[in-house]
Amino acid sequence: MPRIAYVNGRYVAHRDATVHIEDRGYQFADGVYEVCEVARGFIVDSKRHLDRLDRSLSELAIDWPIHRSALMTVMREVIRRNRVHDGLVYLQVTRGVAPRDHPFPVGVRPSLVITAKKTNPDALRHKAEAGVKVITVPENRWDRVDIKTVGLLPNVLAKQKAKEAGAYEAWFVDPDGTVKEGASTNAWIVTKDGVLVTRPADHGILRGITRATLFDVAASLGLRVEERAFSVEEALAAREAFLSSATTLATPIVAIDGHPVANGHPGSVALSLRQAFFEIAEKSPA
Numbered sequence: 325m326p327r328i329a330y331v332n333g334r335y336v337a338h339r340d341a342t343v344h345i346e347d348r349g350y351q352f353a354d355g356v357y358e359v360c361e362v363a364r365g366f367i368v369d370s371k372r373h374l375d376r377l378d379r380s381l382s383e384l385a386i387d388w389p390i391h392r393s394a395l396m397t398v399m400r401e402v403i404r405r406n407r408v409h410d411g412l413v414y415l416q417v418t419r420g421v422a423p424r425d426h427p428f429p430v431g432v433r434p435s436l437v438i439t440a441k442k443t444n445p446d447a448l449r450h451k452a453e454a455g456v457k458v459i460t461v462p463e464n465r466w467d468r469v470d471i472k473t474v475g476l477l478p479n480v481l482a483k484q485k486a487k488e489a490g491a492y493e494a495w496f497v498d499p500d501g502t503v504k505e506g507a508s509t510n511a512w513i514v515t516k517d518g519v520l521v522t523r524p525a526d527h528g529i530l531r532g533i534t535r536a537t538l539f540d541v542a543a544s545l546g547l548r549v550e551e552r553a554f555s556v557e558e559a560l561a562a563r564e565a566f567l568s569s570a571t572t573l574a575t576p577i578v579a580i581d582g583h584p585v586a587n588g589h590p591g592s593v594a595l596s597l598r599q600a601f602f603e604i605a606e607k608s609p610a
């Protein structure tokens with residue numbers, strides 16, 4: 325079955341889906357995006373994702389390409405046309421197409437692209453149950469990573485470095501030794517007392533939607549969450565470390581820069597958060 329993408333008002337074959345060479349997303353990374361999980365036929369946390377999209381757009385003074393409710397309708401239609409029961413829906417909004425010039429163009433409509441793809445929940449679960457490795461890299465991104473822009477080059481380079489080191493993720497670390505977040509995930513530890521720790525969602529990290537929902541999941545399991553910075557050393561000595569994103573949910577980390585986290589086995593707190601996630605998250609039928 326051929327994949328279908330939505331591009332600026334039209335449903336087109338994925339392999340033929342194109343945008344103009346003067347799209348500002350292509351030329352300046354002048355755009356934002358969202359990735360929502362689709363699980364068991366539901367779009368997970370769509371409200372929080374579209375609220376974050378709203379914030380990203382407004383921080384960059386880009387208009388909504390279509391009304392929010394119409395966007396939900398198109399997301400559902402792309403999911404339906406691609407027969408995604410478990411997977412991801414990706415949406416990207418750029419400032420639009422205009423002759424290349426740095427200042428904002430006037431009277432230009434934002435571009436909207438939506439795609440959906442299937443994932444294999446069993447493979448993702450097995451990966452989580454085995455745990456993943458991370459490496460650390462120096463923080464070298466701009467200070468507005470709270471805006472979910474498509475300008476991801478430092479993240480791409482960090483992820484590639486992780487891959488070459490046989491790891492899944494790279495943690496950006498500040499000069500003071502504290503962990504910011506991963507290239508595409510938020511970072512967490514569980515202290516010896518069983519408290520979940522994750523960096524405050526100020527301008528220094530992306531306000532992960534999975535991170536936000538994990539606060540609710542933690543509360544439902546009677547776990548305490550503390551928002552504060554932690555160092556790589558603290559993570560290595562912690563009871564557990566894990567990462568979170570719409571794609572990975574909560575996934576245990578078993579090694580950092582080749583050193584085992586705790587006993588080097590996937591943590592049970594991360595796995596129970598993962599297990600309870602779907603129940604607690606907001607779900608709307610896809």
Ligand code: PLP
Nearest residue numbers: 508509510530532533534569570
């Ligand atoms: N941090 C970064 C840099 C990301 O790119 C992502 C997801 O793409 C996350 C964190 C996790 O965010 P979410 O839970 O909304 O997927």
